[in-house]
Amino acid sequence: MDGFTLDITAENIRSLQQLFPDVVSEGRIDFDRLRAALGAADALAPAAPEHYELRWAGKAAARREVQQASTATLQPDPAASVDFADTGHVLIEGENLEVLRVLQRGYFGKVKMIYIDPPYNTGSDAFPYPDDFAEEREAHDQRAGQRDELGQLRRQDVWGKNMRESARFHSVWLSMMWPRLYLCRNLLREDGVIFVSIDDNEVHNLRLLLNEVFGEENFVAQLVWQRSKKGDAKLVASVHEYVLCFARDKAALQGKGNWRLKKKGVDAVLTQYEALRQQWGADHAKIREAMQAWFRGLPEGDARKAHKHYNWSDDRGLYFAADFAGPDDGRASRPRHDIPHPVTGKSCKKPSTGWRWDENKTAWALAQKPPRIHFGPDESTIPNRKSYLAEISSEPFSSVFYRDGRSATLEVEGLVGKGVFPFPKNTEVLSELIELATGPDDLIMDFFAGSGSTGHAVMTLNAQIDSQRRFLLVQYPEPVEEKTEAYKAGYRTIADITRTRLAKVSQQLRTRAQAEGAPAPDLGFRYYRLVPSNFRQWRPRIAGPAELLTQLELFQQPLRAGVAAGPAMLTELLLKMTGGPDLLPLSVPVQTRRVGEAEIHDVAGGLLWLALAGLTPEVVAAAVDARPQRLLVPGHEFGADNPDELVSNARLQLADAGVQLQLL
Template sequence: MEKLKMHSPDLTQDNIARLRELFPGCVTEAKSEDGSVKLAVDFDQLRQELSGSVVEGPQERYHLNWPGKREALLTANAPIAKTLRPSRNESVDYDSTRNLFIEGDNLDALKLLQETYLGKVKLVYIDPPYNTGKDFIYKDDFSTDVGDYLQQSSQTDSEGGRLVANTEANGRFHSDWLSMIYPRLKLARNLLRDDGAILISIDDNEADNLRKICDEVFGEENFVGQIVWQRSKKGDSKLIAKVHEYILCYVRDKDSVLVNGPWRRPKEGADQVLAKYAELRASLGTNHEAIRAEMQAWYKQLPSDDPRKAHKHYNWSDDRGLYFAADFAGPDDGRESRPRHDILHPVTGKSCKKPSTGWRWDEEKTKWALAQTPPRIHFGPDETTIPTRKSYLFEIDSEPYSSVFYRDGRSATLEVEELVGKGWFPFPKNTDVLTELIELVTKPNDIILDFFAGSGSTGHAVMKVNQAHGSKRRFILVQIPEETGRTGYATIADITKKRLREVGKKITSGGVIGAGDIGFRALKIDSSNMADIFYSPDALENSNLDMFVDNIKPDRTPEDLLFQVMLDWGVDLSLSIIKQTIQGKEVFFVDGNALVACFDAHSGIDEGFVKELAKHQPLRVMFRDAGFKDSAVKINVEQIFKSLSPSTEVKCI
């Protein structure tokens, strides 16, 4: 019976396997330090395969490099022996929610999520430390080689020690920050769908370096834009007041993104204008002259800075909708070949006056427009007026997202203070901006990931979008339990969870029907559920062989084991979990029969119980070694399922 791996994927070996598909002669086998045989790259042969007129290597080439880059790549690829442990008491709607909140180091979290969410995340948004010299960054340990990394990473450690101040006096000021962000972006890219995108907030301190590192990780061809967010109208400075920051945008694969159509955002105020027009159509019917008069009067009474007033030129009406009589003339580019065909007035039957630059449309498209019901060309009272084309608001009520925008940053602080109290979280992100970005990039059932969750602005924004549109977007947030050093909230992660709870309460108290998922399933990163000796069996003396009767740590619950199994098998961590008692034993059913698990440790699993589980036709089934009545039952388990449920995959822990 196959055993679980009990650690995250070894990405180095995965990368070598991919390389072997392209250059099979460049991959060989070699012994690692622990004596096991693994794939290895023959770099001399690989250089020969890639050599042409120019051999890449010691020659100068264009790339971003810094002290520690190779070590950062090593830590991105190295496996870890950790797991996620559920925390029901800290969750909201644990059994039904599809949202996840993971407490722990985000590098570990990204590794643990590799198999389960590989290629499934539509949007990654992060607001990492800006490296201002005053904030904290993750201190990743590169002091050991990859042979020691697995054993070291299985130990329980204080997460609070993972953050250090990165002052400008540090000789590796930029290098340390780059070594921190590089492996996390590498792992995040794996989680993105082909049509997925990543948005990264940053300021001038590392914007240039971040752009170069993203070019390497995501490909320069997948750069979409660098958005400038003006957060204030004024600032203090002896030279230039910096009142902006950036949102850097890359996609996983630009061609895949474009297949789904262009990104568009609603024009501000357009929906309200169309709603007013719908009211007038309901009351005035097809009296389009009266509708136009009412629309003009309504626009006139709006304040000058009202976004709805920007659409005041949309005041004509026909049976198709509200439209603007737009210019029909061709551009003044000096071309004599512009279309100059006759257009007859529908009342007088005479040829209408032509613009000096000719028509925008050729004769064929003009005939098409005139043949529509109603026609898509607007005429004046007679032929002396140049016709115009009808531009309908409902057809152009969206626009590309601008690369520059203003949004006051102070409102976000007030929003957080209302939910968690004053003075707890400076400079949170504006959820209105995040909702716009989520609406721009994602669809109703997509997954949004934020592994620098902070106060939880991204989760808050996802809830707002779901409430507004009745969608089922879901979030995965990751936040390290950084100590606050104050009473009230022990860690930043506690602030995140408090905010998410309060947002849910606020939405619920509003009495909104179909407000969406306002819960989250809380998970915490911890050392593996397996006893430490599981990872170093050579250290076990013969006198201690009885320890292998059960190699699970004594403080771990069956639900802890379930989540480690879900991680290893790549099962979505947000799926429904139902517990049932069958023949006196606790059995977990994940998403119906997607996974069935029994972690009974009292040697009570017999063939009758196994046959009972097989009746459920599970896709996967999991048992605990120590739970079998005897070795004969364990041996027969696979045969029983082959007979009663042949498609079931069987494993034990």
């Protein structure tokens, strides 16, 4: 009971929706569609030519959101990082739309794969969504860097649950997703791909949204992930979800070759076979006996045992004597040519459905050394074709696959505590997608990082196959609700859980590598927080003389009060001051040099130097000697009584050495 009388209008709308489902959207009636449904010929006559499109309340505002610029930056936190100076992995705490804006320069066209697991819009999950009439929470403003140094809101979002009862239930979710997908597309390489997990609540809308942002022609696949074998439901048990895959440019992606995954256990089988070849040489009968014995000794469920039918051997390698018969499709025209037995010379017995290959391909196979056709002891046995394990060791990823969701929960509980983070993603599945779509040195991004499953998958994959893939994760510091297991365990935000999990995965993999005597891959991560800019911001609208004087101070002292020339300022310069061919990611190596009393930050081995403390004759002399490509110096500090003369002389000396001087 809600204490109110019957809502007649709502009841009438529900009745109409039962009769005409297409005329009601999010609780509102489209009267033109209703008139059309009732036979009015001109009801939907458009003012302009009709075209196919996805529309929702707030779409225009979502488009404008993409054009908004940000003055925010990222502040490094070495104390919360692991191996900050040496790692190529990055974890960012902050509101992901603002972070995507901040990363547009340094990561434009650098990401090979994006995987995200956004809110599914179930009516119970919380996410930030546009609301022009909503006040932001103070915690949201401070932690996400949403206010500038003058206290002005950068964006107006409300953080909360989008309830099904809302008249804009689907619209607010679409408005949340649109700008994030649009901006992340800029970060993808030409041959890059995005994978997005989703369930039945929004899969239909997400597919259309991705069609708009990435182009329908760049659709790759809609994967169906079965997460359990059974479920409870009044009508149909839903035991699956989806992963939508789109390419940045499908033609460029296909130009890089086919996607294939190594079959599990194949490498171990081939290693065993090579050991037997070393032992028995060309005695293929002995090799076969040994392979069969080895397969029998493997435990049930072992991935290697799935290849036990590959136990024949010849000088080309390990093979399976596969069926050579054509399919039973009733065709009388199937090839039925004679194949002579290599020993008796007589024609071999033919399958009732004819041969799989025509006469020309059969002749080619017989001419190979060794032949690619397997014969029995005499002509009474139907020949087989040889399927070599080394040649079919990989396979395409299936659009439908099963992986139990409970294993992922147990994995996370073992790292961050029981009940701390519900419904994490399975790292084994993510590892397979990463291995499928990326190369050994590629960058993988996830801006809905959650508990950090994508980072976990990248670290584990690098350790397993000796690759150097890097991750870039973004997680909003969503407060953990009191009385939850996460809060009891000491976590205050979801970002705390992300950071803790990655640190423990790092420790776990490092310990394992030491025990096995194997070299450890990159197991660190750089931790950053989204914060307001270190620089004062020029405001185009001046309220009066006092504010004008404040703005003019920008020419004398561009740094905000209390900001020192240190790592935070260096990070902002790398994010905002680079461009063209030398775009620099957050993981770029930086070495600190001492030049007299000043510190020089040497970025990327001489790509550029930053002298944040100012320009001095000692700094100029060191740059002339070392010859970096560029020397960047704050324009407000020159370290001399006559700055104009110093700058002019320095520019001439540096130009002679091939060094470009740039004043910030």
